[in-house]
Amino acid sequence: MAKLLFQFAVLFALLAYACATPTLCTKPVPPSAALHPPCFVPDTISPGAQAYLKTHHATPRAPWNDKAAAKREIAAYSAALAPQSAAAAAQFLQDIRNETMGGVPVTIGTPRGMKQQNADKIIVFAHAGAFLKGSCHTMWHHTAMTAYLAGVKVLCFEYSLTSEATFPIQLNEALAVFKALISNNRYKPENIALWGASAGGGLVPALLMQAQQQKLPLPAALLLMSPWGDMTKSGDTMTTLNGYDPMLQYELTLQQPAMAYVNGDAKLLQDVRVSPLKAGIEAFKKFPPTLTQIGLRDSFLSQAIMMHRKLRAAGVDASFSPWEGMWHIFQGENQLPEAQEAHHENAAFLVKHLKLAARSE
Secondary structure (H helix, E strand, C coil): CHHHHHHHHHHHHHHHHHHHHHHHHCCCCCHHHHHCCCCCCCCCCCHHHHHHHHHCCCCCCCCCCCHHHHHHHHHHHHHHHHHHHHHHHHHHEEEEEEEEECCEEEEEEEECCCCHHHCCCEEEEECCCCCCCCCHHHCHHHHHHHHHHHCCEEEEECCCCCCCCCCCHHHHHHHHHHHHHHHHHCCCHHHEEEEEECHHHHHHHHHHHHHHHCCCCCCCEEEEECCCCCCCCCCCHHHHCCCCCCCCCHHHHHHHHHHHHCCCCHHHHHCCCCCHHHCCHHHHCCCCCEEEEEECCCCCHHHHHHHHHHHHHCCCCEEEEEECCCCCCHHHCCCCHHHHHHHHHHHHHHHHHCCCCCCCC
């Protein structure tokens, strides 16, 4: 009898837990949870990375149609990034020049010690900033180390920010730059790699899809860092990493920039030119070899995984590189050993697929 009562008590407790748990699990975590540094910081990452997690949190964006606020944010963002961008440029680049290609301003950085054999090869970079902010001149900390390690030039194009223009202007500008690069055999397609970070990581797959539709030759490689492949609130980690991702939270940091990009037309967020992850597998079949880097604290983790699996299903030579405890585009923190290792990985990928002459040291 005692044994039966004990079993009944255990069963009752389990039932009570099962009934209570869904109620707890279905309560949404409020966006405000992302306004504080994560309470858990793993000891499996470098001390510098631990310090970053302890001090950083998401920052809310202004309403999508507040142009004055957008311009203030552009200025603040540029001022904040300028010192580390300038330091990276000074350390890794021997020359920076400005040009115009296809009517679009571009900035080209040549790494120190680049071998002459690599002079006819180039990386084309689409920068981060949610289309709201950012500039080629304040993003060298994302690109210069990789360019130096690979020994190849990097071209960044200044797509229009949403305070001045909206979709499809940015995609048209990306396509214009790519066409200008391959016109008159200026660069052979097999000597070009595309590289996108965050918003740029969604823009370059969209560019490749447009290039395919126009029957243009495709580049030799695609490098993606924390790609924003779907501008809707798509993917498990867009919800589950709220409060753990120190930079992103959809309602706070992404929804307003997404609406600004499509000028308030939410239906356009479903368009594959805006959200290339929504395209079918067929659209990815001719993509070049692709490397995707993503941190395990990045809200875009699920999107990056889904993009990678579509690439693999399409038969693309696709590599996926997840990073313990890292956040959105962590590669820009060049002093961290994790970022340095990521840049070495990027460089090895580019050396292989652009057939670059390796650095002697």
